[in-house]
Amino acid sequence: xxxxxxFYFSSAVLTKMNTNSAAPSxxxxxxxxxxxxxxxxxxxxxxxxELQHMMYxxxxxxxxxxxxxxxxxxxxxxxxxxxxxxxxxxxxxxGKISVEDFLxxxxxxxxxxxxxxxxxxxxxxLKQARKVFESDEEKLRKVFEADEEN
Numbered sequence: 001x002x003x004x005x006x007f008y009f010s011s012a013v014l015t016k017m018n019t020n021s022a023a024p025s026x027x028x029x030x031x032x033x034x035x036x037x038x039x040x041x042x043x044x045x046x047x048x049x050e051l052q053h054m055m056y057x058x059x060x061x062x063x064x065x066x067x068x069x070x071x072x073x074x075x076x077x078x079x080x081x082x083x084x085x086x087x088x089x090x091x092x093x094x095g096k097i098s099v100e101d102f103l104x105x106x107x108x109x110x111x112x113x114x115x116x117x118x119x120x121x122x123x124x125x126l127k128q129a130r131k132v133f134e135s136d137e138e139k140l141r142k143v144f145e146a147d148e149e150n
Contacts, residue, residue: 047073047077051072051073052064084097086105087101087105
């Protein structure tokens, strides 16, 4: 799996999963004899469409076997869940998880790190562009309202 696939899917997972009810802290996980799969139930197939498109984009058949999609989903969700748990462990010292915790975890995987920083940079650029657009829109609305009053 490439860095783009993992990062894109991690965004989708974190968006779609209810992170408030995520698995317990690492201390309770470590002492538990249950696997994470039995202690945390998740809905299967939630990412089926996204994964099918991503698999096709990376060279698979346009309609991959459902078993293949399910397997890739299990692998990716396990990877992301593990990453989030590790970030939780790091962030627990400060009381919250931050983007820097995730960047710290992938610091040795340069392609992932570079892609993440690139996407974070683009996200900031988009935020700034939206901010400018919204302020311009607000100015136009005020001008338009002033013209209507006259």
